[in-house]
Amino acid sequence: MPTIYIATLGQRPxxxxxxxDRLHEQYRYEALAVLHTEPHVSAIAQAYSDLRAVCASDYPDIPTxxxxxxxxxxxxxxxxxxQHSAEAYYRGVLQVLYEYKRDGWLLHLMLAGGRKAMSIYAMLAASAxxxxxxxxVWTVLSPEAMLxxxxQFHTPPGxxxxxxxVDLPLRPARIAPGTTVEALLERPLSRSRAFLAKLTPAERDLAELLRRNPYASNDQLGQLSNKSGRTVENxxxxxxxxxxxFLDKGESITDKRQALLDILRGE
Structure with a gap:
């Protein structure tokens, strides 16, 4: 079976x-895959650009x-x-890993190139x-002189x-008998997650702020988010x-703020 090297990308590619380089001395990798978030305007933009260039020039015979x-x-x-972005990242990584497993690949996952939170969720996906x-599942420890x-995309000889x-210990998750990976991927989002997915980023931030400050007035929410009370109201x-x-209840909701809080709390 072919083996693929998969890595999470952060700001230190x-x-x-x-x-x-080190693992390829021991294993024959047929391909290299990189998991990343938004690549152009986020904090990884430069890392993404640099890594693409290095892979194209230094590994021309290995599909990336x-x-x-x-x-x-x-x-x-x-x-x-x-929570919303964490769940999205986990589901996205799980989907990519599952597709490679479904297609018959052996997977080597490297958890050294991304944020700690991303490494944790990637590890959870691998466990499943x-x-x-x-x-x-691997990680790499580099000397301070390189960091x-x-x-330095390749280790100096000295x-x-x-x-x-480090070959990380991997203990597969205990999934209930009969549960398939497809079911994990297709599991419906909680009501709060499903509703938040329908909001814009700005609306989602405001909803999360309200969840954390349920008794705050619009003006107080505005002060916490550097907006005017009128903007918050709109x-x-x-x-x-x-x-x-979302609730399909027409205009029958008498207390809309409380109804929103109930959704955000998962009630």
């Missing part, structure tokens, strides 16, 4: 190629695939900043799908022995309109 992780509705995912010892010099690969009116359509 050098770890991806440094680890690949870049997989953008997005929200369920296709909206760009900038970073993991709340991987079959050790054929599938592996202090950004742009530091090679100081680059340590945004909430739009959110309420979407909520009415």
């Amino acid at each position: 050098e770890a991806i190629t440094v680890a690949f 695939r870049f997989h953008e992780i997005t929200h369920v509705d296709g909206e760009p995912l900038i970073d993991i900043s709340d 799908l991987f079959e050790p010892p054929h599938d592996r 202090a010099q950004p742009g 530091l090679r022995q100081q680059v340590q690969l 945004q909430l009116r739009t959110i309420y309109d979407k909520m009415i359509g």
Whole structure:
């Protein structure tokens, strides 16, 4: 079976190629895949551009695939900043890993190139799908001399022995008998997640702010979000309109703010 090297991308892309070089000495990789969030306006934009260039020039014979992780509705995912984005990242990684497993690949996942939160969710996805010892999860420990010099995509000869690969212990998740990965991917979102997915980023931020400050007035919410009370009022009116359509209750809701809070709390 072919083996693919998969890595999560953060702001230090050098770890991806440094680890690949060492692992490729031991394993025959048929392809290289990179999991990343929005690649053009987020904090990883430069890392994404640099890594694409290095892969194209230094690994011309190894197919390289870049997989953008997005929200369920296709909206760009900038970073993991709340429960909504965390769930989207997990589902996106799970989907990519599942598709490779379905197509008959052995997977080696590298967790050194992304944010800690992203590595955690990628590890959770691997735990749901991987079959050790054929599938592996790795991280790489680089010496301070390399970390202090950004742009070193390959280990200098004198530091090679100081680059340590760690084969992380992998304990597959205990999924209930009869549960398929397809079912995990297709599991309906909670009511709160499903509703939040229908909001714009600005509306979602306001809804989350209201959830954390349920007794705040519009003016107080405005102060917390650097907006005017009138702007908050207008945004909430739009959110309420979407909520009415979501609940399919017409105008029968008497206390819209409380109804919104009930949804956000998962009630």
